[in-house]
Amino acid sequence: MPTFANRLAEAVRAKGPLCVGLDPRVESLPKALRNRTDADAVRAFCWFVLERVAPFAGVVKPQSAFFELLGADGMEVQGDVLRRARELGYVTILDAKRGDIASTAEAYAHAAFGPHWDADSLTINPYLGRDAVEPFLSAAKKAERGTFVLVRTSNPGAGLFQNLVCDGKPLYRHVADEVVKWNASTIGTCGLGDVGAVVGATHPRELVELRAAMPDVWLLVPGYGTQGGTAADVKAAYRADGLGAIVNSSRGITFPFHPDDPDWESKIVGAAKKAQAELRG
């Protein structure tokens, strides 16, 4: 069955849990690509990364903010990058952290899963509550796509609200418990469902807790690499069957070079290869 969860399982079995994050900051791009418009340089860079890291990762995560920063032209490139990723066989996660109510949430979901971005999955923000999340879940179900709900984010200040203790458990745990319910009706033959959760590698104790609390939920784990999470930290995110987590690295894979470095291409390939090996342990 080609559910989102099953396709993700297939990608992880084939290439390991590495997810390559595409955060194409123009100022970090190789100088060699800058003899064109910013949007064209971003497209060229992302396509290069997609082509070269394919042996090492089956999942990619374009970060929408860096495309939006270039206006309408950048959003067109976002579509081009997602299209190229699909052609190359990646499972795609559009990291846009959308969240809104009723028909507005539907509009975001149709943008994400419809012909414009046509992403396999979308990150979503739970703050607005059940009727803000449900339109994303319905649209994903209809189109055989997935979602990743923000549960415990990787940034240092994430705890301000996420760690508040409400009725005896932290807010992030309340969100996790809802994710388990939303995910329950979507479990594929791989034993995991289409409603995932974002849980940062930078909080190893909470990663252990949340793995146990959401046994059938795919975890998207940011914070590995540049942000400080180690391969040992993220081990806690995998289930006994080796599935259950994809581990994102963005800058660590795509920008391990200075913009002037003529050797940038081989450094990207080297970084992806090393990350794949580290994460496979």
Add this chain to the structure above:
Amino acid sequence: MPTFANRLAEAVRAKGPLCVGLDPRVESLPKALRNRTDADAVRAFCWFVLERVAPFAGVVKPQSAFFELLGADGMEVQGDVLRRARELGYVTILDAKRGDIASTAEAYAHAAFGPHWDADSLTINPYLGRDAVEPFLSAAKKAERGTFVLVRTSNPGAGLFQNLVCDGKPLYRHVADEVVKWNASTIGTCGLGDVGAVVGATHPRELVELRAAMPDVWLLVPGYGTQGGTAADVKAAYRADGLGAIVNSSRGITFPFHPDDPDWESKIVGAAKKAQAELRG
């Protein structure tokens, strides 16, 4: 001083608290405008609304989801609509509910306040915590723009997380208390600051509570009109000086007609005029 808060005060003093929400659903547009591409029809409709409701409202709120739904072309129209609104003297709120960490939040903020969207203010989602909100506040400060942080949203299911009681007070109140701190250093001569809060009209008791808890904070109040909030409900959002709140109506102003109705233009004008009168009481 041309701070965001002062410009908002000027707009409200001149035209009252009505904010016209632009949620341009293609299927709701007048048939008369549909003899062109969806993006062109959305642009034409929004420009028409902007030109005709100007006597009745000084603030407009384009909803980004409905532009994104049309892909890169729609995002170009989003820029065109914000530009036209500025030319007509409106204070603009880009309703995109963005939220992300560190340099990603910066990218969203620069998209919102930079040359592409060039909005006067942006709605933001607080779930990711302090270091996710601060890049938006810094960018807004530098560009003399504003933000509206989601505190208590207007949707029926908003309470799932927002109403959880943590350390003796509901989550939305924790967020409100942070908004008060973030806003404190931005108070303009009008007595209000540049960091606003979204508080739905559909929760009248909480609107009273939050007005008192955030005395120097501009409230953006959705939920008036089609969503069920009345002019009497939103009275609680104003301060004694008559400032302090802008009240959004989207569908109630922009879609008070059937797509076949030849009389759609006058119905929009009539709805805006009526809402202005009701809200001025």
